[in-house]
Structures are given as structure tokens and as C-alpha cells.
Amino acid sequence: MNTVSTHSVLNKLIALTNERDVLTLEQSLAEALFELVDASDDDKAKSVVIYHPDDTRKQLLSAIIIGKSAEQCNFSLPFKQLLIDCFKSGRYCTYEQDDQSPVRLYPVKNAKDHTVAIIAIEAMVCDSQLHDVITLLLKIYQNFTGLINDNERDTLTGLLNRKTFDYKINKILVQMQEAAKLKSDKANQVHFLAIFDIDHFKRVNDEFGHLIGDEVLLLFSQLMTQTFRSSDPIFRFGGEEFVGVFECSSHDDIPNILNRFREKVGHFDFPQVGKVTVSAGYTEIFAYDLPSQLIDHSDLALYFAKNNGRNRICFYEQLIADGSLQENKKEGDIELF
Secondary structure, eight states, X not given: OOHHHHHHHHHHHHHHTTOOOHHHHHHHHHHHHHHHHHHHOTTOOXXXXXXXXXXXXXXXXXXXXXXXXXXXXXXOHHHHHHXXXXXXXXXXXXXXXXXXXXXXXXXXXXXXXXXXXXXXXXXXXXXXXXXHHHHHHHHHHHHHHHHHHHHHBOTTTOSEEHHHHHHHHHHHHHHHHHHHHHTXXXXXXXXXXXXXXXXXXXXXXXXXXXHHHHHHHHHHHHHHHHHXXXXXOEEEEETTEEEEEEEESSTTHHHHHHHHHHHHHHHOOBTTTBOOOEEEEXXXXXXXXXXXXXXXXXXXXXXXXXXXTSSOEEEHHHHHHTTSEEEETTTTEEEEO
16 A cells, blocks of 8 residues: 555545535545555456445345446346345455456444445455455444434434434535536425424323333334435434425425325334324425425424324425415415414
């Protein structure tokens, strides 16, 4: 490993530890590893690929690819099986290819030492010193993401917490503004913010106690993570109130997404408590909206849902359009009818 590559990797680590977003951290990690291996390999590194689990399809899918296209990645049956075995065991392993560079599989772990992804490095050269450096980089990454998670996650549910919301939503708004200016494909995507509230949750705490109430919140949050994509951030705002930000291809997607979750909650049997329902209010996000305005709009739609039968979802803009809510343009207030 030469001096230039060492400085480059150290600079990548500086950039890495300046980030607070795990997805961006992963990108920086992959770039640092590619540069490190590429500088050490006379034949040059072929690729660095990060594979994530897709629980709905019970397999691993590539998320970040550096050095080649998705079509060039090895998706042979033996390779897929080795990926799964590496993920389950949490141990380093190597996939040998005929007349090609070997692929080295490194498990990426979280603070609890659970494997959350696999990094596949395809390169001809990887001596013991380079292997040790890669292992140490992954350990640094594991420790740093642990610190981030402790700071930005809700202790009970493991979801993002309220103080992280402003950072995340502002980042999404900036990305939307940049996409609009560049007229990229991302500009055609639509975004929504939804607030979820467990119906009659106070009754759960009063009848069964706060320990059972906490279990309901934990199971409810697990249903959220099982239903929604990992790319759609979910926050616990406090108590029984949760917030989600969703990116969709069309306006027709969001009611299907939210109703699917509402139905999943309604069919779930919570231990000791039984059936529980959820209401939600949501609003469309525009590039130059204020986060406080988005919360207010979703909250008003949620308030309407709670006062009109519960166990339903309501769209702020639709409530305004059909006269169920009326916006006072001068004062910015809303009146309920």
C-alpha cells in the first residue's frame, strides 16, 4: 500500500466521520475500499459491491456498486448461496472464479454485532496486510454507525427519533430542489409526509399498564419496518405518534401504501391487548415547503381522521379540495367543518 493511497483513505475516513446519514456513509465506505484495493492491485480492482437483505424476497440485493454495472455483477447460484451463508455466519469468505479475480466477502455489522450487509470486493491482489486494513476499516465503520444510531434512534422502538427529523427532511427537500433544477428523473418522483397515531392508545395504557403499552409500541414499530421500504425514513415523535416520509412514482401509490399498513395493523393480534387500529394523515411535499408546515398539514388531516371514525387515512390536499377543511389564506389557519 503506497503513501498516496494511505492519504486518500485517511481523507475518506475524515469525510466518513463527518457524515450523519448511514446511506451516505456506506457510499463513502465503498469508495474508500475501492480506492484502497485499486491502489494496491497492479491489475486494478474490478469492483466493490454492497449487498443488503431484502426480507420480502428472502435474498440479498446489491445496493451500491463501484467499478462495474449491475448487469456485470456475478449473480450465479453458487455466488448467491455464498452471500447468504456469509450473511448468516457473519464470517469472511472468498468466492473463486475461473480465469477471473476472486471475490472476497466481508460482513458489515451493526453495534450489536449483527450482520446488516455484505461487501463484495473483486480484485486479484489482497495480501494479509491489505486484508487487515479492510477489516479495521469495517470495524471503524461499525463503531461509528453505532454512535450515530445511539444519537438518532428512539430507545424503545429503534426508529429514528424526533430530533433527527429536521436533518432528514431538510436533506430530502434540498435533494428535491436540486433534482428540479437539473430536471433529472428524480424530479418526476412525488413525496409525502404522513403522521400515524394508534387509536385509543390511552385506553391500552389505562387497562393493561404502561409495560404492555410499550410492547404495543414496539410491535407497532416492527410492523412499520416490515411494511415500508428502508429508504423511506420512519420516526417516532413521542407516545403513540409516528411520522413517515415516502417517495412514490405517482400520487396513486401513497394511499395504497398507507392503507396496506393500516390493514396489516388491523389484522395483527397484539399480545394481551388483541386488535388495535391506526389512523393517519398525510400531505404532499413540495421542494420549497417548510418542515413545520408539512407537520401542521399532516396533523390536521390526522385530526380529521380521528374525529371522523378512526381507522382511516386522510389526505390534507383532498380535504381542502372537497371542503372538509378550509384554509384561511390570510392567516394560514385551518377551519374544520
